[in-house]
Amino acid sequence: MEQALVNGLVLGMNYALIALGLTMIFSLMNVLNFAHGQMYVLGGFITYYVCTSLGLPYFVAILASIAGLAVVGLVFELFLFRPVLQRSAREESSMLLAAGTATLLESLILLFFGEKQRGIPPVVSGVFEVGGAFIPASRALVFVIALASIIAFMLFMRYTRPGRALRAIAQDREVTALQGVNIQRYSALGFMIGAGLAGLAGSLLITVLSVNSGMGTSISVKAFIMVMLGGAGVIPGAIIGAFVLGLAEAFGYAFIPSSMTYLIIFVGLIVFLIIRPQGVMGKPWG
């Protein structure tokens, strides 16, 4: 019981990084980033490569993953999403493009990192015991880094000038241009941050769950579940959704046959969305 709670919290904290990135890209650019799971996977593989093949410390690998994914996000925004969004007013165009980028990224990962499942050994050794639950020190480390990153992200969004500009764009693009904000530059920044958060999550969770090149889509689906649960485009909503999913998974795997867990989660999600389509914190449509 306690063990499932601890596992769920560790999972939820890292899921929150994934959901925050996805909700950020959605609210800034109105783009559903279907490649978000692949970005997560790429973050995991970069971490594996830097730690194992290059033999560099784990912290270097984390920074490399964030930076690598920020570059991927920037390239996607500049060369793919920007021209398409400028030329087409139809939402299907950006959705098709996003689906395409997911396939593209998945193929590139397969090409460069192969089809093998990859993980890295625990970064720190030792186990804490808290109230009957065992927490490996490496999980505690991942939890703390994720928590610190989320707090840093929220402080950045709330109290800094660029953070304010990003919130402003999410609320009203045109009027934000009238305040002197270069919308395209800040959209690119938002895409970089969103992708970077996915990379960070991949880098942290690979110490707990190994990655393979084909798992991106299921991560994307999870990310969309979290965002739908919490309410699209709402920062606290993404965090709530992430913890709900993380805890549901951890308790499900602990107490019921694992094949049943996601069946129950999806049925629960469908029922929840019928009752409250806008999510926990989302605004009702229209």
Place this chain on the structure above:
Amino acid sequence: MSALLSIEAIDVRYDKVRALNGVSIRLDKGEVVALIGANGAGKSTTLRAICGLARPVAGQISFDGAPISGLRADQIVARGISMVPEGRHIYPFMTVKDNLLMGAFLRRDKAGIASDLERLFVRFPRLKERMGQQAGTLSGGEQQMVAIGRALMARPRLLLLDEPSLGLAPQMIREIARVIKSVNQEDGVSILLVEQNSRMALKVSNRAYALATGRIALEGSSADLLTNEEIRKLYLGIGDAEASAGVHA
């Protein structure tokens, strides 16, 4: 005297429809100029063309002697033109203070921003009380003050006001008129005012242009236009309800 803003024969089209047809407007430093006319006459389109949200297909817009027609909206703000959009468009899920700070986005002088905020709170004491409140929870009049305050925080040389009286109670419209005058006279900000409330617009402005179906129909000093027969009949609606909602400033 050289013009602060000079619009020369601009055409603006939405899709294939011509919204503006050879519109020329001149605004000198220190002036309040009003743009009046019926719904769909092209008043808002003129403002959108000035601030970079609409691209003229012909003609030229210059600010302070330099052409600005091809610039992006954020570059035009940097030149010293701020816009209060129609319908206010404040950020509903931001605090009043963050809304105002967005207006100062391009400024880097922290001390100057802080003292301008204080000055703004003297002008709009009600905003000070509501500084930490989400702006979407304010009344319409208070939201209009946030929108005007946000534009002023950029320290503009030219302020564009799009229908600031829209949807407000008569008492609030008088308050807006008073603010327009004080911003112009005390802060020395030139103002281009678009209004459907022609009476209020003519009372607070020095000169005015009347637009009709995308063309300038009439121009002159506001005092003359207030007594002009045609204007009285067409835009002031003498005898109908609009006159009673007018401002006696």
